[in-house]
Amino acid sequence: MPTVHVLLATYRGERYIAEQLASIASQTHQDWRLLVSDDGSNDRTVEICETFAREHPQHRVQFVDGPRQRCSTANFFHLLRTVDGFEADDLFAFCDQDDVWLPEKLERAVAVLRSAPLREGQAALYGSRTKLVDHRLQPIGTSRLPARPLGFGNALLQNVASGNTMVFNAAMLGLLRRINPAHAVLHDWTAYQAVTGCGGWMHFDPEPSLLYRQHEHNLIGSQGRSWDQVQRIGMLFRGQYRTWGDQTEAAMKDLRDQLTPEAQRLLRNFHHMRHQPHVTGRLKAGMGSGLWRQTRAGRASFWLGLALNRM
Template identity: 40%
Template sequence: MSDRSEGATAAQPAPAGILLAVYNGADGLPAQLDSIAAQDDPDWRLLVSDDGSHDDSDALIAAFAGRMQGRRVVRLTGPGQGAARNFLFLIRQWRAHLPPGSLMAFCDQDDVWLTDKLGRGRAALAAVPENVPALYCSRTWITDDRLIGRRLSAKRPHAPGFRNALVQNIASGNTILLNPAAAALVAAAADEVRDVVVHDWWVYLLVTGAGGRVLHDDTPTLLYRQHAGNQIGANDHFRARCKRIRQLLRGDFRDWNARNIAALTASAHRLTTENRRLLEQFAAMRRAPLPARLWQLSRLRLYRQSRPAQVALWLAAVLGRL
Protein backbone atom coordinates (compact mmCIF):
# COMPACT_ATOMS: atom_id res chain seq x y z
CA MET A 1 0.00 0.00 0.00
CA SER A 2 1.29 3.43 -0.84
CA ASP A 3 1.78 6.01 1.89
CA ARG A 4 2.49 9.11 -0.18
CA SER A 5 0.58 11.44 2.12
CA GLU A 6 3.47 11.37 4.58
CA GLY A 7 5.90 13.41 2.50
CA ALA A 8 9.01 14.85 4.09
CA THR A 9 8.89 18.28 5.72
CA ALA A 10 11.56 20.50 7.19
CA ALA A 11 10.55 19.37 10.68
CA GLN A 12 10.42 15.68 9.80
CA PRO A 13 13.26 14.27 7.71
CA ALA A 14 12.49 11.88 4.89
CA PRO A 15 12.42 8.23 5.96
CA ALA A 16 15.02 5.77 4.78
CA GLY A 17 13.49 2.88 2.89
CA ILE A 18 15.50 -0.21 3.89
CA LEU A 19 15.38 -2.92 1.22
CA LEU A 20 16.03 -6.37 2.73
CA ALA A 21 16.32 -9.37 0.41
CA VAL A 22 15.82 -12.69 2.18
CA TYR A 23 16.34 -16.32 1.24
CA ASN A 24 16.68 -19.00 3.92
CA GLY A 25 18.11 -16.42 6.29
CA ALA A 26 16.67 -17.61 9.60
CA ASP A 27 20.06 -18.11 11.26
CA GLY A 28 21.16 -14.49 10.88
CA LEU A 29 17.86 -12.62 10.59
CA PRO A 30 17.08 -12.08 14.30
CA ALA A 31 20.36 -10.24 14.93
CA GLN A 32 20.01 -8.16 11.75
CA LEU A 33 16.40 -7.19 12.46
CA ASP A 34 17.26 -6.28 16.05
CA SER A 35 20.10 -4.07 14.81
CA ILE A 36 17.70 -2.21 12.51
CA ALA A 37 15.31 -1.65 15.41
CA ALA A 38 18.21 -0.31 17.51
CA GLN A 39 19.24 2.43 15.05
CA ASP A 40 19.90 5.87 16.53
CA ASP A 41 18.06 7.26 13.48
CA PRO A 42 14.51 5.97 13.99
CA ASP A 43 13.03 7.29 10.73
CA TRP A 44 13.03 4.16 8.58
CA ARG A 45 10.61 1.90 6.76
CA LEU A 46 11.51 -1.73 6.05
CA LEU A 47 10.62 -3.52 2.81
CA VAL A 48 11.36 -7.25 3.05
CA SER A 49 11.19 -9.58 0.06
CA ASP A 50 11.35 -13.30 0.85
CA ASP A 51 12.51 -15.15 -2.26
CA GLY A 52 10.92 -18.51 -1.42
CA SER A 53 12.60 -19.50 1.85
CA HIS A 54 12.16 -23.05 3.19
CA ASP A 55 13.10 -22.14 6.76
CA ASP A 56 11.57 -19.89 9.42
CA SER A 57 12.50 -16.61 7.69
CA ASP A 58 8.92 -15.58 6.96
CA ALA A 59 7.77 -16.28 10.52
CA LEU A 60 10.67 -14.26 11.92
CA ILE A 61 9.82 -11.33 9.66
CA ALA A 62 6.14 -11.52 10.61
CA ALA A 63 7.02 -11.51 14.31
CA PHE A 64 9.32 -8.53 13.84
CA ALA A 65 6.61 -6.64 11.94
CA GLY A 66 4.26 -7.30 14.83
CA ARG A 67 6.73 -5.83 17.33
CA MET A 68 7.42 -2.71 15.28
CA GLN A 69 4.19 -0.88 16.02
CA GLY A 70 4.28 2.57 14.46
CA ARG A 71 7.19 1.62 12.18
CA ARG A 72 6.15 0.40 8.79
CA VAL A 73 7.28 -3.09 7.77
CA VAL A 74 6.12 -4.29 4.36
CA ARG A 75 6.38 -8.02 3.59
CA LEU A 76 6.68 -8.97 -0.07
CA THR A 77 7.13 -12.18 -2.07
CA GLY A 78 10.22 -12.12 -4.27
CA PRO A 79 10.50 -13.32 -7.87
CA GLY A 80 12.37 -16.49 -6.89
CA GLN A 81 15.24 -15.78 -9.29
CA GLY A 82 18.19 -15.10 -6.99
CA ALA A 83 19.50 -12.22 -4.91
CA ALA A 84 20.24 -9.73 -7.72
CA ARG A 85 16.73 -9.93 -9.16
CA ASN A 86 15.20 -9.90 -5.70
CA PHE A 87 16.94 -6.58 -4.99
CA LEU A 88 15.80 -5.25 -8.39
CA PHE A 89 12.26 -6.25 -7.43
CA LEU A 90 12.61 -4.36 -4.13
CA ILE A 91 13.93 -1.27 -5.90
CA ARG A 92 10.89 -1.33 -8.20
CA GLN A 93 8.63 -1.53 -5.14
CA TRP A 94 10.29 1.42 -3.40
CA ARG A 95 8.16 4.14 -5.01
CA ALA A 96 4.92 2.33 -4.16
CA HIS A 97 5.69 2.04 -0.45
CA LEU A 98 7.80 5.12 0.41
CA PRO A 99 6.80 8.80 0.31
CA PRO A 100 8.50 11.07 -2.24
CA GLY A 101 11.88 12.33 -1.11
CA SER A 102 12.80 9.16 0.79
CA LEU A 103 16.27 7.71 1.02
CA MET A 104 17.09 4.15 -0.02
CA ALA A 105 19.27 1.64 1.85
CA PHE A 106 20.18 -1.95 1.02
CA CYS A 107 20.31 -4.62 3.69
CA ASP A 108 21.66 -8.18 3.76
CA GLN A 109 19.97 -10.81 5.87
CA ASP A 110 22.98 -11.93 7.90
CA ASP A 111 24.85 -8.76 8.93
CA VAL A 112 24.52 -6.67 12.07
CA TRP A 113 24.26 -2.89 11.70
CA LEU A 114 26.05 -0.65 14.16
CA THR A 115 23.63 1.71 15.88
CA ASP A 116 24.81 4.82 14.02
CA LYS A 117 24.73 3.31 10.51
CA LEU A 118 21.69 5.16 9.18
CA GLY A 119 22.39 8.38 11.06
CA ARG A 120 26.00 8.52 9.92
CA GLY A 121 25.02 8.02 6.30
CA ARG A 122 22.21 10.55 6.46
CA ALA A 123 24.54 13.17 7.95
CA ALA A 124 27.13 12.64 5.21
CA LEU A 125 24.53 12.87 2.43
CA ALA A 126 23.09 16.08 3.89
CA ALA A 127 26.18 17.93 2.66
CA VAL A 128 25.35 17.15 -0.98
CA PRO A 129 22.98 19.47 -2.91
CA GLU A 130 19.50 17.97 -3.12
CA ASN A 131 19.49 17.75 -6.92
CA VAL A 132 22.79 15.80 -7.08
CA PRO A 133 22.52 11.98 -6.87
CA ALA A 134 24.73 10.76 -4.03
CA LEU A 135 25.70 7.34 -2.71
CA TYR A 136 27.08 6.81 0.78
CA CYS A 137 28.99 3.60 1.55
CA SER A 138 31.55 2.54 4.11
CA ARG A 139 34.08 0.04 5.27
CA THR A 140 32.89 -2.87 7.41
CA TRP A 141 34.02 -5.03 10.28
CA ILE A 142 34.50 -8.48 8.74
CA THR A 143 33.70 -11.26 11.22
CA ASP A 144 33.23 -15.01 11.32
CA ASP A 145 29.78 -16.60 11.48
CA ARG A 146 29.69 -16.01 15.25
CA LEU A 147 30.39 -12.28 14.79
CA ILE A 148 33.84 -12.47 16.36
CA GLY A 149 37.39 -12.04 15.05
CA ARG A 150 36.81 -8.52 13.71
CA ARG A 151 39.04 -7.14 10.98
CA LEU A 152 38.59 -4.03 8.87
CA SER A 153 37.62 -4.35 5.22
CA ALA A 154 40.05 -3.04 2.60
CA LYS A 155 40.82 0.64 2.26
CA ARG A 156 39.83 2.51 -0.89
CA PRO A 157 42.91 4.65 -1.62
CA HIS A 158 41.65 6.04 -4.93
CA ALA A 159 38.65 8.28 -5.39
CA PRO A 160 35.41 6.60 -6.51
CA GLY A 161 34.28 7.35 -10.05
CA PHE A 162 32.88 5.94 -13.27
CA ARG A 163 36.35 4.94 -14.56
CA ASN A 164 36.71 2.79 -11.46
CA ALA A 165 33.13 1.51 -11.51
CA LEU A 166 33.48 0.14 -15.05
CA VAL A 167 36.06 -2.39 -13.85
CA GLN A 168 35.49 -2.74 -10.10
CA ASN A 169 32.78 -2.40 -7.47
CA ILE A 170 33.85 -0.60 -4.29
CA ALA A 171 30.35 0.16 -2.98
CA SER A 172 29.45 -2.72 -0.67
CA GLY A 173 25.71 -3.06 -0.99
CA ASN A 174 25.16 -3.79 2.69
CA THR A 175 26.56 -0.33 3.53
CA ILE A 176 24.87 1.74 0.79
CA LEU A 177 22.53 4.63 1.54
CA LEU A 178 21.22 6.73 -1.37
CA ASN A 179 20.00 10.30 -1.08
CA PRO A 180 16.54 11.02 -2.57
CA ALA A 181 17.96 12.09 -5.96
CA ALA A 182 20.00 8.88 -6.30
CA ALA A 183 17.12 6.75 -5.01
CA ALA A 184 14.79 8.25 -7.65
CA LEU A 185 17.45 7.67 -10.33
CA VAL A 186 17.92 4.03 -9.37
CA ALA A 187 14.18 3.38 -9.07
CA ALA A 188 13.54 4.81 -12.54
CA ALA A 189 16.43 2.88 -14.12
CA ALA A 190 15.27 -0.38 -12.52
CA ASP A 191 12.28 -0.33 -14.87
CA GLU A 192 14.69 -0.29 -17.83
CA VAL A 193 16.86 -3.31 -17.03
CA ARG A 194 16.09 -7.00 -17.05
CA ASP A 195 19.17 -8.29 -15.27
CA VAL A 196 22.24 -7.10 -13.36
CA VAL A 197 25.31 -8.92 -12.10
CA VAL A 198 24.82 -7.64 -8.55
CA HIS A 199 22.64 -4.75 -7.47
CA ASP A 200 25.36 -2.76 -5.69
CA TRP A 201 27.78 -2.73 -8.63
CA TRP A 202 24.97 -1.62 -10.94
CA VAL A 203 24.01 1.17 -8.52
CA TYR A 204 27.65 2.32 -8.26
CA LEU A 205 27.89 2.37 -12.06
CA LEU A 206 24.61 4.21 -12.47
CA VAL A 207 25.21 6.93 -9.87
CA THR A 208 28.74 7.69 -11.04
CA GLY A 209 27.73 7.41 -14.70
CA ALA A 210 24.97 9.98 -14.15
CA GLY A 211 27.48 12.42 -12.67
CA GLY A 212 26.55 11.75 -9.05
CA ARG A 213 28.80 11.64 -6.02
CA VAL A 214 30.05 8.71 -3.99
CA LEU A 215 30.94 9.31 -0.34
CA HIS A 216 33.08 6.46 0.97
CA ASP A 217 33.41 6.43 4.75
CA ASP A 218 36.54 4.88 6.28
CA THR A 219 34.63 4.25 9.50
CA PRO A 220 32.89 0.84 9.48
CA THR A 221 29.12 0.82 9.95
CA LEU A 222 28.28 -2.87 10.31
CA LEU A 223 29.48 -6.36 11.14
CA TYR A 224 29.87 -8.30 7.88
CA ARG A 225 29.30 -11.94 8.78
CA GLN A 226 31.32 -14.48 6.76
CA HIS A 227 30.00 -18.00 6.32
CA ALA A 228 29.71 -20.74 3.71
CA GLY A 229 26.50 -19.28 2.29
CA ASN A 230 27.82 -15.80 1.42
CA GLN A 231 26.87 -14.93 -2.15
CA ILE A 232 30.14 -13.03 -2.70
CA GLY A 233 31.96 -12.57 0.60
CA ALA A 234 34.86 -10.39 1.60
CA ASN A 235 37.88 -10.09 -0.69
CA ASP A 236 40.54 -9.40 1.92
CA HIS A 237 42.62 -12.57 2.24
CA PHE A 238 44.75 -14.82 0.06
CA ARG A 239 42.17 -17.54 -0.61
CA ALA A 240 39.50 -15.02 -1.61
CA ARG A 241 41.93 -13.30 -4.01
CA CYS A 242 42.85 -16.66 -5.56
CA LYS A 243 39.14 -17.26 -6.13
CA ARG A 244 38.87 -13.90 -7.94
CA ILE A 245 41.85 -14.82 -10.16
CA ARG A 246 40.22 -18.14 -11.07
CA GLN A 247 37.02 -16.28 -11.96
CA LEU A 248 39.00 -13.93 -14.18
CA LEU A 249 40.81 -16.75 -15.99
CA ARG A 250 37.67 -18.74 -16.74
CA GLY A 251 35.89 -15.69 -18.19
CA ASP A 252 33.55 -14.64 -15.38
CA PHE A 253 34.90 -11.07 -15.39
CA ARG A 254 34.26 -10.76 -19.12
CA ASP A 255 30.70 -12.01 -18.67
CA TRP A 256 30.09 -9.55 -15.82
CA ASN A 257 31.36 -6.65 -17.92
CA ALA A 258 29.10 -7.65 -20.80
CA ARG A 259 26.07 -7.70 -18.51
CA ASN A 260 27.02 -4.38 -16.92
CA ILE A 261 27.39 -2.79 -20.36
CA ALA A 262 23.97 -4.10 -21.38
CA ALA A 263 22.35 -2.74 -18.20
CA LEU A 264 23.99 0.67 -18.61
CA THR A 265 23.13 0.85 -22.30
CA ALA A 266 19.46 0.37 -21.40
CA SER A 267 19.72 3.54 -19.27
CA ALA A 268 22.29 5.38 -21.38
CA HIS A 269 20.10 8.50 -21.55
CA ARG A 270 20.64 8.89 -17.80
CA LEU A 271 24.43 9.10 -18.13
CA THR A 272 26.42 12.26 -18.75
CA THR A 273 27.58 12.85 -22.31
CA GLU A 274 31.18 12.15 -21.31
CA ASN A 275 30.29 8.90 -19.56
CA ARG A 276 28.09 7.68 -22.41
CA ARG A 277 31.11 8.13 -24.66
CA LEU A 278 33.35 6.35 -22.16
CA LEU A 279 30.91 3.43 -21.97
CA GLU A 280 30.91 3.13 -25.77
CA GLN A 281 34.70 3.25 -25.86
CA PHE A 282 34.94 0.60 -23.14
CA ALA A 283 32.62 -1.71 -25.07
CA ALA A 284 34.58 -1.17 -28.30
CA MET A 285 37.92 -1.74 -26.55
CA ARG A 286 36.81 -5.18 -25.34
CA ARG A 287 36.17 -6.26 -28.95
CA ALA A 288 39.44 -4.90 -30.38
CA PRO A 289 42.43 -7.10 -31.31
CA LEU A 290 45.19 -7.34 -28.70
CA PRO A 291 47.49 -4.43 -29.68
CA ALA A 292 44.57 -2.03 -30.16
CA ARG A 293 42.92 -3.33 -26.98
CA LEU A 294 45.96 -2.51 -24.85
CA TRP A 295 46.43 0.89 -26.47
CA GLN A 296 42.77 1.78 -25.95
CA LEU A 297 42.83 0.54 -22.35
CA SER A 298 45.73 2.89 -21.58
CA ARG A 299 43.82 5.82 -23.13
CA LEU A 300 40.63 5.11 -21.14
CA ARG A 301 42.49 5.48 -17.81
CA LEU A 302 40.37 2.85 -16.08
CA TYR A 303 41.60 1.96 -12.62
CA ARG A 304 41.14 -0.40 -9.72
CA GLN A 305 41.90 0.29 -6.08
CA SER A 306 45.11 -1.69 -5.52
CA ARG A 307 48.24 -2.42 -7.53
CA PRO A 308 47.57 -6.21 -7.71
CA ALA A 309 44.01 -5.48 -8.86
CA GLN A 310 45.33 -3.11 -11.53
CA VAL A 311 47.76 -5.79 -12.72
CA ALA A 312 44.84 -8.24 -12.90
CA LEU A 313 42.95 -5.72 -15.05
CA TRP A 314 45.76 -5.63 -17.60
CA LEU A 315 46.13 -9.42 -17.47
CA ALA A 316 42.45 -9.73 -18.27
CA ALA A 317 42.95 -7.43 -21.26
CA VAL A 318 45.91 -9.46 -22.52
CA LEU A 319 44.01 -12.75 -22.18
CA GLY A 320 40.82 -11.40 -23.76
CA ARG A 321 38.95 -11.84 -20.49
CA LEU A 322 37.96 -8.19 -20.15
Protein backbone atom coordinates (compact mmCIF):
# COMPACT_ATOMS: atom_id res chain seq x y z
CA MET A 1 0.00 0.00 0.00
CA PRO A 2 1.32 3.48 -0.80
CA THR A 3 2.40 5.98 1.80
CA VAL A 4 0.15 9.04 1.90
CA HIS A 5 1.96 12.31 2.57
CA VAL A 6 -0.49 14.55 4.41
CA LEU A 7 0.18 18.23 3.66
CA LEU A 8 -1.15 20.30 6.56
CA ALA A 9 -1.16 24.10 6.27
CA THR A 10 -1.55 25.86 9.62
CA TYR A 11 -1.95 29.38 10.94
CA ARG A 12 -3.36 30.19 14.38
CA GLY A 13 -5.36 26.98 14.45
CA GLU A 14 -5.23 26.08 18.13
CA ARG A 15 -9.03 26.12 18.47
CA TYR A 16 -9.67 23.11 16.20
CA ILE A 17 -6.40 21.51 15.16
CA ALA A 18 -6.27 18.86 17.90
CA GLU A 19 -9.49 17.34 16.55
CA GLN A 20 -8.08 17.29 13.03
CA LEU A 21 -4.86 15.62 14.16
CA ALA A 22 -6.81 13.01 16.12
CA SER A 23 -8.83 12.19 13.02
CA ILE A 24 -5.63 11.68 11.02
CA ALA A 25 -4.31 9.33 13.69
CA SER A 26 -7.59 7.37 13.53
CA GLN A 27 -7.40 6.64 9.80
CA THR A 28 -7.91 3.02 8.78
CA HIS A 29 -5.09 3.52 6.27
CA GLN A 30 -2.20 3.87 8.69
CA ASP A 31 0.69 4.29 6.26
CA TRP A 32 0.85 8.08 6.33
CA ARG A 33 3.36 10.80 7.02
CA LEU A 34 2.57 14.34 8.06
CA LEU A 35 4.25 17.51 6.83
CA VAL A 36 3.17 20.67 8.69
CA SER A 37 3.84 24.14 7.29
CA ASP A 38 3.06 26.80 9.86
CA ASP A 39 2.71 30.34 8.56
CA GLY A 40 3.82 32.15 11.72
CA SER A 41 1.24 31.22 14.34
CA ASN A 42 1.49 33.09 17.63
CA ASP A 43 -0.82 30.74 19.53
CA ARG A 44 -0.44 27.07 20.59
CA THR A 45 -0.78 25.61 17.07
CA VAL A 46 2.84 24.49 16.75
CA GLU A 47 2.94 23.24 20.34
CA ILE A 48 -0.13 21.07 19.73
CA CYS A 49 1.42 19.65 16.55
CA GLU A 50 4.72 18.94 18.31
CA THR A 51 2.90 17.08 21.08
CA PHE A 52 1.08 15.05 18.44
CA ALA A 53 4.41 14.17 16.79
CA ARG A 54 5.83 12.90 20.10
CA GLU A 55 2.72 10.81 20.70
CA HIS A 56 2.94 9.16 17.26
CA PRO A 57 6.61 8.29 16.77
CA GLN A 58 5.73 5.47 14.34
CA HIS A 59 4.76 8.11 11.78
CA ARG A 60 7.21 10.66 10.43
CA VAL A 61 5.94 14.11 11.36
CA GLN A 62 7.97 17.00 9.96
CA PHE A 63 7.71 20.76 10.40
CA VAL A 64 8.68 23.56 8.03
CA ASP A 65 8.31 27.32 8.25
CA GLY A 66 5.59 28.66 6.00
CA PRO A 67 6.03 31.42 3.41
CA ARG A 68 4.69 34.06 5.85
CA GLN A 69 2.20 35.44 3.33
CA ARG A 70 -0.89 34.83 5.50
CA CYS A 71 -2.38 33.04 2.51
CA SER A 72 -3.48 29.41 2.61
CA THR A 73 -2.87 28.91 -1.12
CA ALA A 74 0.72 30.13 -0.82
CA ASN A 75 1.19 27.86 2.20
CA PHE A 76 -0.15 24.82 0.34
CA PHE A 77 2.11 25.50 -2.64
CA HIS A 78 4.99 25.80 -0.18
CA LEU A 79 4.10 22.32 1.05
CA LEU A 80 3.92 21.00 -2.53
CA ARG A 81 7.44 22.25 -3.20
CA THR A 82 8.84 21.12 0.17
CA VAL A 83 7.62 17.53 0.46
CA ASP A 84 10.39 15.06 -0.34
CA GLY A 85 11.59 11.56 0.42
CA PHE A 86 8.68 9.93 -1.39
CA GLU A 87 8.44 6.91 -3.71
CA ALA A 88 6.98 7.01 -7.20
CA ASP A 89 3.80 5.25 -6.04
CA ASP A 90 3.21 7.44 -3.00
CA LEU A 91 0.16 9.69 -2.72
CA PHE A 92 -0.41 13.18 -1.33
CA ALA A 93 -3.35 14.73 0.53
CA PHE A 94 -4.17 18.36 1.22
CA CYS A 95 -5.23 18.92 4.83
CA ASP A 96 -6.93 21.92 6.44
CA GLN A 97 -6.43 22.60 10.13
CA ASP A 98 -10.07 22.84 11.19
CA ASP A 99 -11.82 19.79 9.69
CA VAL A 100 -12.35 16.26 10.99
CA TRP A 101 -11.55 13.40 8.64
CA LEU A 102 -13.86 10.39 8.60
CA PRO A 103 -11.94 7.21 9.51
CA GLU A 104 -11.93 5.70 6.01
CA LYS A 105 -11.06 8.90 4.13
CA LEU A 106 -7.56 7.87 3.11
CA GLU A 107 -8.43 4.20 2.63
CA ARG A 108 -11.18 5.05 0.13
CA ALA A 109 -8.99 7.50 -1.78
CA VAL A 110 -6.10 5.04 -1.93
CA ALA A 111 -8.39 2.28 -3.22
CA VAL A 112 -9.80 4.52 -5.97
CA LEU A 113 -6.40 5.78 -7.10
CA ARG A 114 -4.78 2.32 -7.02
CA SER A 115 -7.52 0.95 -9.27
CA ALA A 116 -7.52 3.91 -11.69
CA PRO A 117 -6.82 2.97 -15.34
CA LEU A 118 -3.79 5.24 -15.65
CA ARG A 119 -1.19 5.55 -18.37
CA GLU A 120 2.42 5.76 -17.24
CA GLY A 121 3.09 9.23 -15.88
CA GLN A 122 -0.59 10.26 -15.97
CA ALA A 123 -1.77 12.65 -13.25
CA ALA A 124 -4.62 11.42 -11.05
CA LEU A 125 -6.77 13.32 -8.56
CA TYR A 126 -9.42 12.14 -6.09
CA GLY A 127 -11.99 14.45 -4.51
CA SER A 128 -15.26 13.92 -2.70
CA ARG A 129 -18.33 15.45 -1.15
CA THR A 130 -18.19 16.69 2.44
CA LYS A 131 -20.50 16.68 5.42
CA LEU A 132 -21.07 20.32 6.37
CA VAL A 133 -20.96 21.02 10.11
CA ASP A 134 -20.95 24.11 12.31
CA HIS A 135 -18.08 25.07 14.60
CA ARG A 136 -19.35 22.54 17.18
CA LEU A 137 -19.40 19.75 14.54
CA GLN A 138 -23.22 19.74 14.45
CA PRO A 139 -24.49 18.68 11.00
CA ILE A 140 -25.92 21.39 8.77
CA GLY A 141 -25.95 19.65 5.37
CA THR A 142 -23.94 17.94 2.66
CA SER A 143 -21.99 19.55 -0.14
CA ARG A 144 -23.42 19.32 -3.63
CA LEU A 145 -22.73 16.71 -6.24
CA PRO A 146 -21.62 18.13 -9.59
CA ALA A 147 -24.72 18.40 -11.77
CA ARG A 148 -22.82 18.34 -15.06
CA PRO A 149 -19.69 16.54 -16.30
CA LEU A 150 -16.26 17.48 -15.00
CA GLY A 151 -13.71 18.86 -17.44
CA PHE A 152 -11.36 21.67 -18.32
CA GLY A 153 -14.17 23.77 -19.80
CA ASN A 154 -15.77 23.75 -16.37
CA ALA A 155 -12.50 24.12 -14.44
CA LEU A 156 -11.69 27.42 -16.17
CA LEU A 157 -14.81 28.92 -14.59
CA GLN A 158 -15.18 27.20 -11.21
CA ASN A 159 -13.94 24.56 -8.82
CA VAL A 160 -16.05 21.53 -7.90
CA ALA A 161 -13.98 19.73 -5.25
CA SER A 162 -12.79 21.09 -1.92
CA GLY A 163 -9.04 20.84 -1.40
CA ASN A 164 -9.52 19.23 2.00
CA THR A 165 -10.88 16.13 0.21
CA MET A 166 -8.17 15.92 -2.48
CA VAL A 167 -5.68 13.04 -2.70
CA PHE A 168 -3.38 12.78 -5.72
CA ASN A 169 -0.39 10.98 -7.20
CA ALA A 170 3.20 12.01 -7.85
CA ALA A 171 2.51 12.93 -11.48
CA MET A 172 -0.11 15.39 -10.25
CA LEU A 173 2.39 16.77 -7.75
CA GLY A 174 4.78 17.33 -10.64
CA LEU A 175 2.19 19.38 -12.54
CA LEU A 176 1.43 21.56 -9.54
CA ARG A 177 5.13 22.20 -8.94
CA ARG A 178 5.37 23.73 -12.43
CA ILE A 179 2.90 26.48 -11.51
CA ASN A 180 4.04 29.80 -10.05
CA PRO A 181 2.17 30.02 -6.71
CA ALA A 182 1.33 33.67 -7.45
CA HIS A 183 -0.64 32.48 -10.48
CA ALA A 184 -2.87 30.10 -8.51
CA VAL A 185 -6.32 31.37 -7.59
CA LEU A 186 -6.80 28.67 -4.94
CA HIS A 187 -4.73 25.51 -4.57
CA ASP A 188 -7.71 23.21 -5.10
CA TRP A 189 -9.18 25.14 -8.04
CA THR A 190 -5.77 25.15 -9.74
CA ALA A 191 -5.48 21.40 -9.13
CA TYR A 192 -8.82 20.85 -10.88
CA GLN A 193 -7.63 22.96 -13.83
CA ALA A 194 -4.29 21.16 -14.04
CA VAL A 195 -5.60 17.60 -13.94
CA THR A 196 -8.34 18.21 -16.51
CA GLY A 197 -6.22 20.45 -18.75
CA CYS A 198 -3.24 18.12 -18.88
CA GLY A 199 -5.05 14.91 -19.74
CA GLY A 200 -5.16 13.62 -16.19
CA TRP A 201 -7.71 11.33 -14.55
CA MET A 202 -10.12 12.62 -11.90
CA HIS A 203 -12.66 10.87 -9.70
CA PHE A 204 -15.32 12.65 -7.63
CA ASP A 205 -16.58 10.42 -4.82
CA PRO A 206 -20.29 10.93 -4.02
CA GLU A 207 -19.66 9.72 -0.48
CA PRO A 208 -18.45 12.43 1.96
CA SER A 209 -14.94 11.91 3.30
CA LEU A 210 -14.82 14.47 6.12
CA LEU A 211 -16.64 16.92 8.37
CA TYR A 212 -16.14 20.33 6.77
CA ARG A 213 -16.37 22.90 9.52
CA GLN A 214 -18.19 26.08 8.47
CA HIS A 215 -17.26 29.07 10.61
CA GLU A 216 -16.49 32.77 10.44
CA HIS A 217 -12.87 32.22 9.38
CA ASN A 218 -13.59 30.17 6.23
CA LEU A 219 -12.21 31.95 3.18
CA ILE A 220 -15.30 31.07 1.14
CA GLY A 221 -16.67 27.86 2.54
CA SER A 222 -18.78 25.24 0.81
CA GLN A 223 -20.59 26.17 -2.35
CA GLY A 224 -23.74 24.73 -0.78
CA ARG A 225 -24.22 27.61 1.66
CA SER A 226 -26.55 30.44 0.66
CA TRP A 227 -24.28 33.03 2.33
CA ASP A 228 -21.35 31.92 0.17
CA GLN A 229 -23.45 32.46 -2.95
CA VAL A 230 -24.07 36.02 -1.77
CA GLN A 231 -20.33 36.43 -1.17
CA ARG A 232 -19.55 35.26 -4.68
CA ILE A 233 -21.94 37.79 -6.21
CA GLY A 234 -20.18 40.50 -4.20
CA MET A 235 -16.82 39.29 -5.46
CA LEU A 236 -18.14 39.44 -9.02
CA PHE A 237 -19.14 43.09 -8.72
CA ARG A 238 -15.84 44.01 -7.03
CA GLY A 239 -13.89 42.56 -9.97
CA GLN A 240 -12.50 39.58 -8.06
CA TYR A 241 -13.47 37.16 -10.82
CA ARG A 242 -11.66 39.33 -13.35
CA THR A 243 -8.49 39.03 -11.26
CA TRP A 244 -9.03 35.28 -10.94
CA GLY A 245 -9.38 35.02 -14.71
CA ASP A 246 -6.02 36.74 -15.18
CA GLN A 247 -4.41 34.38 -12.67
CA THR A 248 -5.97 31.36 -14.35
CA GLU A 249 -4.54 32.34 -17.72
CA ALA A 250 -1.10 32.83 -16.16
CA ALA A 251 -1.23 29.48 -14.33
CA MET A 252 -2.22 27.63 -17.49
CA LYS A 253 0.63 29.29 -19.39
CA ASP A 254 2.94 27.73 -16.80
CA LEU A 255 1.60 24.37 -18.05
CA ARG A 256 1.43 25.28 -21.74
CA ASP A 257 3.60 22.39 -22.92
CA GLN A 258 1.53 19.91 -20.89
CA LEU A 259 -1.96 21.02 -21.97
CA THR A 260 -3.87 18.80 -24.37
CA PRO A 261 -4.85 20.25 -27.78
CA GLU A 262 -8.47 20.46 -26.62
CA ALA A 263 -7.45 22.30 -23.46
CA GLN A 264 -5.38 24.73 -25.51
CA ARG A 265 -8.41 25.41 -27.69
CA LEU A 266 -10.64 26.05 -24.66
CA LEU A 267 -8.00 28.30 -23.10
CA ARG A 268 -7.86 30.38 -26.29
CA ASN A 269 -11.66 30.65 -26.20
CA PHE A 270 -11.48 31.72 -22.56
CA HIS A 271 -8.97 34.45 -23.37
CA HIS A 272 -10.89 35.62 -26.45
CA MET A 273 -14.18 35.79 -24.52
CA ARG A 274 -12.69 37.77 -21.64
CA HIS A 275 -10.95 40.35 -23.82
CA GLN A 276 -13.72 41.36 -26.20
CA PRO A 277 -14.20 45.15 -25.90
CA HIS A 278 -17.99 45.17 -26.31
CA VAL A 279 -20.72 43.35 -24.43
CA THR A 280 -22.21 41.78 -27.56
CA GLY A 281 -18.81 40.40 -28.51
CA ARG A 282 -18.26 38.92 -25.07
CA LEU A 283 -21.69 37.28 -24.98
CA LYS A 284 -21.29 35.86 -28.48
CA ALA A 285 -17.83 34.54 -27.60
CA GLY A 286 -19.23 33.04 -24.42
CA MET A 287 -21.93 31.15 -26.32
CA GLY A 288 -19.33 29.56 -28.57
CA SER A 289 -16.65 29.07 -25.94
CA GLY A 290 -17.40 25.47 -24.95
CA LEU A 291 -17.16 26.48 -21.26
CA TRP A 292 -19.77 25.60 -18.65
CA ARG A 293 -20.74 25.97 -15.02
CA GLN A 294 -22.49 23.38 -12.89
CA THR A 295 -25.66 25.11 -11.69
CA ARG A 296 -28.35 27.43 -13.01
CA ALA A 297 -27.25 30.13 -10.56
CA GLY A 298 -23.65 29.68 -11.65
CA ARG A 299 -24.60 30.04 -15.30
CA ALA A 300 -26.57 33.19 -14.52
CA SER A 301 -23.58 34.73 -12.74
CA PHE A 302 -21.37 33.75 -15.68
CA TRP A 303 -23.51 35.67 -18.17
CA LEU A 304 -23.85 38.60 -15.77
CA GLY A 305 -20.07 38.69 -15.35
CA LEU A 306 -19.55 38.72 -19.10
CA ALA A 307 -22.11 41.49 -19.57
CA LEU A 308 -20.38 43.63 -16.91
CA ASN A 309 -16.87 42.73 -18.13
CA ARG A 310 -16.07 41.21 -14.74
CA MET A 311 -14.92 37.77 -15.91
